[in-house]
Amino acid sequence: MGFSEVSSQKKLVTNNHIKMKVLKLATAGSVDDGKSTLIGRLLYDTKSLTTDKLEAIEKTSKQRGYDYLDFSLATDGLVAEREQGITIDVAHIYFSTATKSYIIADTPGHVEYTRNMVTGASTSQAAIILIDARKGVIEQTYRHFFINNMLRVKDVIVAINKMDLVDYAEETFNSIKADFEELMRKRDYQEQKITFIPVSALKGDNVVNKSDAMPWYEGQTLLQHLEELDLKDIYNTGTPRFPVQYVIRPKTDDFHDFRGFAGKVYGGELSVGDEVVALPSQTRSRIKEIHFHDKKFQTASRRSSVTITLEDEINVSRGDMLVKVGDLPTIDKQFTATVSWMDSDQLVPGKKYVVQHGVNKVLAKVDRIHHKISPDYSGIDTDVSGLGMNDIAQVSFKLNKPIFYDKFKDHRTNGSFILIDSQSNSTVGAGFIS
Amino acid sequence: METVTKEQELDTALLGATGDVANALENEAIYIIREVAAQFERPVLLFSGGKDSITLVRLAQKAFWPAKIPFPLMHIDTGHNFPETIEFRDRLVEELGLELIVRNVQDSIDQGKVKEETGKYASRNMLQTTTLLDAIEEFKFDACIGGARRDEEKARAKERIFSVRDDFGQWDEKNQRPELFDMLNGQIELGQNVRVFPISNWTELDVWSYIEAENIEIPSIYFAHKRKTFLRDGLIWSAEDDVVFRAEDELVEERIVRFRTVGDMSCTAAVESEANTIAKVVSEIRDSSISERGARIDDKRSEAAMEKRKQQGYF
Numbered sequence: 108m109g110f111s112e113v114s115s116q117k118k119l120v121t122n123n124h125i126k127m128k129v130l131k132l133a134t135a136g137s138v139d140d141g142k143s144t145l146i147g148r149l150l151y152d153t154k155s156l157t158t159d160k161l162e163a164i165e166k167t168s169k170q171r172g173y174d175y176l177d178f179s180l181a182t183d184g185l186v187a188e189r190e191q192g193i194t195i196d197v198a199h200i201y202f203s204t205a206t207k208s209y210i211i212a213d214t215p216g217h218v219e220y221t222r223n224m225v226t227g228a229s230t231s232q233a234a235i236i237l238i239d240a241r242k243g244v245i246e247q248t249y250r251h252f253f254i255n256n257m258l259r260v261k262d263v264i265v266a267i268n269k270m271d272l273v274d275y276a277e278e279t280f281n282s283i284k285a286d287f288e289e290l291m292r293k294r295d296y297q298e299q300k301i302t303f304i305p306v307s308a309l310k311g312d313n314v315v316n317k318s319d320a321m322p323w324y325e326g327q328t329l330l331q332h333l334e335e336l337d338l339k340d341i342y343n344t345g346t347p348r349f350p351v352q353y354v355i356r357p358k359t360d361d362f363h364d365f366r367g368f369a370g371k372v373y374g375g376e377l378s379v380g381d382e383v384v385a386l387p388s389q390t391r392s393r394i395k396e397i398h399f400h401d402k403k404f405q406t407a408s409r410r411s412s413v414t415i416t417l418e419d420e421i422n423v424s425r426g427d428m429l430v431k432v433g434d435l436p437t438i439d440k441q442f443t444a445t446v447s448w449m450d451s452d453q454l455v456p457g458k459k460y461v462v463q464h465g466v467n468k469v470l471a472k473v474d475r476i477h478h479k480i481s482p483d484y485s486g487i488d489t490d491v492s493g494l495g496m497n498d499i500a501q502v503s504f505k506l507n508k509p510i511f512y513d514k515f516k517d518h519r520t521n522g523s524f525i526l527i528d529s530q531s532n533s534t535v536g537a538g539f540i541s
Numbered sequence: 542m543e544t545v546t547k548e549q550e551l552d553t554a555l556l557g558a559t560g561d562v563a564n565a566l567e568n569e570a571i572y573i574i575r576e577v578a579a580q581f582e583r584p585v586l587l588f589s590g591g592k593d594s595i596t597l598v599r600l601a602q603k604a605f606w607p608a609k610i611p612f613p614l615m616h617i618d619t620g621h622n623f624p625e626t627i628e629f630r631d632r633l634v635e636e637l638g639l640e641l642i643v644r645n646v647q648d649s650i651d652q653g654k655v656k657e658e659t660g661k662y663a664s665r666n667m668l669q670t671t672t673l674l675d676a677i678e679e680f681k682f683d684a685c686i687g688g689a690r691r692d693e694e695k696a697r698a699k700e701r702i703f704s705v706r707d708d709f710g711q712w713d714e715k716n717q718r719p720e721l722f723d724m725l726n727g728q729i730e731l732g733q734n735v736r737v738f739p740i741s742n743w744t745e746l747d748v749w750s751y752i753e754a755e756n757i758e759i760p761s762i763y764f765a766h767k768r769k770t771f772l773r774d775g776l777i778w779s780a781e782d783d784v785v786f787r788a789e790d791e792l793v794e795e796r797i798v799r800f801r802t803v804g805d806m807s808c809t810a811a812v813e814s815e816a817n818t819i820a821k822v823v824s825e826i827r828d829s830s831i832s833e834r835g836a837r838i839d840d841k842r843s844e845a846a847m848e849k850r851k852q853q854g855y856f
Contacts, residue, residue, distance in 0.1 A: 129565045198698040199691045201744050228720040352575045357608035361759045400603040412571035532728035534718040
C-alpha cells in the first residue's frame, strides 16, 4: 500500500484489530529537541488525535499566541510539566495503524533522568533518538545512545529533527550522521540496527509522510520504518524460561487433583511432552498439559501467560523455574551486573537489598563496586565509594540463596533484575547480569 | 478446504505464526492479575459494572482457571448508577459465584463525611473517593485492581501498573516507582495499598474488540436505545432519571442514543448512535473522532481536573 493512501484513511485500523501486533517504542531527546512535537506529529498524521483533543490543542496554542499548533500539548500530561514546559516522567502514548498497535514510552532526556530513560528502554523493542539538526551530536546524544545500547534495544532510529531550520541541507544530515557513526564504534552491542532519518516534526517532513523538501533522501519515513519492523525479529529470543508465578489448585470435584503452574513463557517455546527440570529442586518431569483458560494447547509461545501441568507430582512453588533438560541457566549465589542506580540514597558496599529477579525475590548484599561507567563513553572510574542517583556501575552481589539466571546479553528477561530497598520498599535500581 | 475447528483456530492463534502471542495485551494483563494474587494478602477487584471492569473479570477468570477468581469484587455505588448496570452486576456475580461487596456513597453523605454537590453540574463522582478509602480501610485491602487505561486521559498516561497509595489514598506523581521490564514491585508498608491497572496498555478500541472477540456480555445501555434526553453544552443528557439536574428551559426530546461509559449518571453524557450490536459499536468506535472522556463532564471542569482528583485518591 502506498503511503499517501495510508495517511488519507480516516482511521488506520483493521478488522482483526485484536490479533494486531504491539510494538513498544522508547523515545529519547534533549530539552527542545522537539520530542513531544514529534510524537504529536505522529499522532496527528496517523489521524490518532480525536476531535476534542485537537480542539484543546488549538485552543491552548491560540491562548499562548503561537503561530502553529503545539503538538507537544498532546503528550505533556502533568500540571508541573505544563508549568515548566518540560516532560518529567515516563508517559505512555498510544496509536495504531493498519498493521500494528504502537505504545510509546516518552521519557525525558535530561542528565538527571537517566533512570527514566532506562525504565522506558527496558520495556521497548525499538527506540527513537532525536537530534536537533542545528546542534548535531551533543553529549546528551551519547547518553541516549549508550542507554539504548546497554538495554539492548534491537532497533534504533536516529531522527535528525528541525531539518527545516537548516534549509533541509543534505550536508548537515550527512555530517551529523558521520559524527554519530563515530560514536557507534564504541558501542558494546554491535548488532544493534541503526537507521538515520532526516525529519521536521513541526512541518511533518518524513515523519509519516514523505518530504518534498528533501528529494536527496531516498530512505523510508519514520512511520514506514516502524511499520516494516518484523516483531519476530525484534523480540529478543533465547532459550525458554518459565518462572512460576502462582500455583493453581482449584480443589473442586471436577478438578480434584489439578495442580497447575501459572506463569509467562520467556525466550522460547515450551511444548507438551518436553522434558523439564524444576529449579531449584532439580527434579525432572515432563510437560503433561498446557492450558490457556479452558483450552488446551500443544505449544506455548513466547510471552504467553499459560498454566502448565506436569506428569509427575513434584514440589514447585512461586519463584521456582521450569526449564528444558540440558538447557540449564546458571544457578549461583553471586553475580556481577551493570547496575543503573535510581535512588537518592547511595548504594554502598556492604548494604543489603532485595533482588527481584522476575517473580523471584532474594536478599542480596553489595559485595563490591568495581567501577562506575560514564554513559557518555568517556571511560570508567575505579575510585568509587558509592553510587548516586543516575550512576551506572559494575557491581558484584552475594545472595542469601541461589537464583537461576542467564547473562543479559543472552536473555533480556532472565538476565535482568531490580533492586528494592527493604526500608522504603521502593525500586532503587535495575541490573543487567554480566 | 478443510474446515478449521474453533479449537484448532485458537491453537494457531496462541502459537502465533510468527512465534509471538496473538494477543500480547491479554497475556500481559493475565500476568499482572496473577502477580496481584501472588504478592498481596487482601486484593479486591473494583467493579463499576462498566465495560473495563467487566473485561477485568473475564481476564481474572482466565488467569486462574480452573480455580475461581481468588478475590472479591467491590462496587462503590454512587446511588446514581444506571439501573441496567446494577441489574447486570448482580447477575454476573451470581453466575460466576463471586463475592460482591457494595459500599454506598449515600452512607458517606448520611454520616456527614462528604457533602452533596448542588447546582447544574452537581455530581457524586468526586464523593466516591471518601467511600472507597473508607472501604479499603474497613476490609484492610492491600491491592485494588482497577480498569483504568493510560489512553483515557493525560494524567493517566503517567500511571504505573502497580501504583502505590499512602495511608490517605493519595497519589504522589513525582515519587512513583520505576517499572522495568515486566517486574512488578508490590512491597508496601502497613496502611499503604496498591492500585493495580492490568489493562493500562489497552486503548478503548482494544477493549471493545476484545469484548467482541470474546463475546462478553455487557449492560444494555452501551447499545443504541430510545431515551428521553436533553441538550446542554453540546452534550446529550438522560432526562429519564431525576438524578441529572435539568433546568426548566432545557427541552426534553426522544433520541436514539447509547453510552460510551457507564459512570455516575449525573456526569455521563450519551451519544447519538444506531449501534445496537457489539460489531456495530466496534466499527462506530473505530470511526469515531470524539475521545471517550470527551463525554465525561467532570474532566472538562479544568484541564488539570483528573490530576487533582487522582492526588486526592480518586480511582
